[in-house]
Amino acid sequence: MLNQIIETKRTEIKSLVQPSLVNVQKKSLYQALSKPNRSIGLIAEVKKASPSKGIIKEDFNPLEIALGYEIGGADALSVLTDRPYFKGHRDYLSAIKQQVNLPVLRKDFIIDRVQIEESVRMGADAILLIAGVVPNIELKRLYEEAAGAGLECLVEVHAKEELESLLHEFTPSIIGVNNRNLKTFTTDLSQTETIGSLVPRNSLFVSESGIHVTEDLERVKRAGAHAVLVGESLMRAESPAEGIDSLYGGEHIAATR
Numbered sequence: 624m625l626n627q628i629i630e631t632k633r634t635e636i637k638s639l640v641q642p643s644l645v646n647v648q649k650k651s652l653y654q655a656l657s658k659p660n661r662s663i664g665l666i667a668e669v670k671k672a673s674p675s676k677g678i679i680k681e682d683f684n685p686l687e688i689a690l691g692y693e694i695g696g697a698d699a700l701s702v703l704t705d706r707p708y709f710k711g712h713r714d715y716l717s718a719i720k721q722q723v724n725l726p727v728l729r730k731d732f733i734i735d736r737v738q739i740e741e742s743v744r745m746g747a748d749a750i751l752l753i754a755g756v757v758p759n760i761e762l763k764r765l766y767e768e769a770a771g772a773g774l775e776c777l778v779e780v781h782a783k784e785e786l787e788s789l790l791h792e793f794t795p796s797i798i799g800v801n802n803r804n805l806k807t808f809t810t811d812l813s814q815t816e817t818i819g820s821l822v823p824r825n826s827l828f829v830s831e832s833g834i835h836v837t838e839d840l841e842r843v844k845r846a847g848a849h850a851v852l853v854g855e856s857l858m859r860a861e862s863p864a865e866g867i868d869s870l871y872g873g874e875h876i877a878a879t880r
């Protein structure tokens with residue numbers, strides 16, 4: 624499946640037409656996650672569908688969901704911009720970034736520098752870079768290119784060895800451990816525990832995927848995660864804010880903010 628997605632991206636890139644530049648105020652994902660609203664940070668994801676779950680939300684209004692996440696006290700947003708597999712759109716990200724006062728991560732499969740330019744133009748604050756889809760040396764180039772263009776990166780890994788070999792090349796400021804196995808699509812939170820022990824002290828550590836209930840949150844918190852990236856369980860909630868509230872077991876937002 625991942626191979627197929629990457630093939631599709633290569634085709635998309637060949638005919639990519641750059642969007643016009645949207646004028647937005649940059650917000651740092653790193654800073655937001657360094658001082659989270661609650662005991663563990665939250666990147667709340669705007670996602671209509673996924674290859675493993677099909678359509679997650681029928682009546683999907685991305686802007687409304689994003690505004691709901693902001694009201695609910697999310698620290699940052701992740702917006703799917705991949706169209707064929709996740710039913711996202713780059714216009715969703717631009718619209719959200721113009722209306723919501725939170726850092727926005729572009730969730731897509733970035734394999735080429737033209738997509739970095741595209742991300743800047745659409746108004747993203749940060750992009751996802753996935754280890755294993757391009758060689759590490761190439762990932763490092765994309766990371767540096769993004770930094771030069773003013774974008775932060777969440778660098779996603781899936782195995783201990785993958786993180787180890789990545790750290791030989793460079794040390795990302797924000798490292799995501801994906802609990803989802805990209806081949807079988809199953810999620811396993813022990814991924815966060817095993818791989819988390821290797822995340823360098825100075826990097827922010829995000830646990831991604833398969834976090835549904837307060838116990839899951841507690842578990843990845845114990846494993847040292849600074850933040851979680853949550854999509855499906857929030858998308859299925861009665862409302863985005865209620866979803867966040869029940870995930871956090873009613874934990875209040877820090878009064879110091």
Ligand SMILES: O=P(O)(O)OC[C@@H](O)[C@@H](O)c1c[nH]c2ccccc12
Binds near residue numbers: 730831832854855856
């Ligand atoms: O819906 P979930 O299980 O809460 O997962 C969110 C997020 O981690 C997931 O959407 C994701 C993680 N890495 C990705 C890479 C591409 C697309 C999507 C993803």
